[in-house]
Amino acid sequence: MSKRVRLCREDDIPDFCAQGFDPERHGFDTIFVVRQDRYYYAYADVCPHYGDTSLPWKKDEYLDAAGDNIVCAAHGALFNIRSGLCTSGPCKGESLRPIPVNCEADGYLWITLED
């Protein structure tokens, strides 16, 4: 079973920024979305290094200073924003788990979560 969840308005995420979300109300962010112009990339907030720790050192701090890479703050792993592939760091060659995300006609971002 899968379910669709409305996250936020498209423009709620500033351009070239990232934002974490807690769509299943765990009390902490479990996914994050990176915006690059009209494109949105969503991933599970889990670093593949240990497989059960989250990435940011502070809420929404998922990107490096230039906004070029996703960063895991635990050990500095870098991930390609579009593919989720780790290009440097402990989990080099592994990838973040992508979450399907769409901009709908209602102006909101929707994600699809698997049970």
Place this chain on the structure above:
Amino acid sequence: MNIIGPDLLVFGVDDVDACRQFASDYGLTASGDHRFVALDGTGIEIRSKDDDALPAALETGSMLRKTLYGVADQATVDAIAAELEKDRDVTRFDDGSIESKDDHGFVLGFQVTVRQVLDMPAETINAPGAPAQRGVNQIAVSKEDSPKPRTLSHVVYFVPDAPKQEAFYRDRLGFVTTDRFTHVGPFMRPAGTQDHHTVFFIQTPPHMKGIEHFTFHMGGPTDVVTAGTNMVNKGYQSFWGPGRHIFGSNWFWYFKSPFGCNMEFDADMDLHDEQWAAREAMPGADNSQVFLLQYREKWAPMGPPPPKAGA
């Protein structure tokens, strides 16, 4: 080799402002243009990764650029220089310090220590059967406590050849192995301190080479948990802890950081001398801690006032 411990860790970071704010919120005090220090003067140096003043980065891009050790006296610095010059370049600076590299290419410096001798009480406890450490009417805690890191404690490195690293620190720099995780690597202390470890080396694939975490000693377990709670309340995210390790017995709480590694608070580490026989254990969660707690928001077993009888 009377090496006391790390005086300074030099970082070349991606986001200087974030790192300076993090260091300040962690409890370190700004000192000069680039440094943040603990109460005894040991600390970290934060520079932009492009700063020409930095030693070159490791090929992996780890943000740690140099580990500067404090030693007892200039004669010790000179003795280390003479030892290392047998097989590698050693740079001598005008301030008397030297710089070289270990067998994995980590830049090391050695200087007469800047570490000031602290004269302040440890965290105190009262326990039945023992003399009270806090006298009558002396309270232990308040909600406003903001404990400061006391001294730079230890650094953990990912290294591709832990046995080679252990041999270099033992044979060339006089470090002693205090304990060991099988197939992972050794905890080591230099000859000038009794602290259980100032380094721990973790065997990893070569692409991981770099710093895993660093930490400062706090005044006790309450300081660790209070300082960590203050970090959580400022929005920083816990990585592991609070808890208490087995090897070293130190309390811990690790936070993710913009330094490309975790930054820990630790306290109450075991002391050892040459009589100690190193232990060995398999790595894993069960051997890494005696207990692990997890932060949650303040809560109390209190609901609304009870209804009046008969209402």
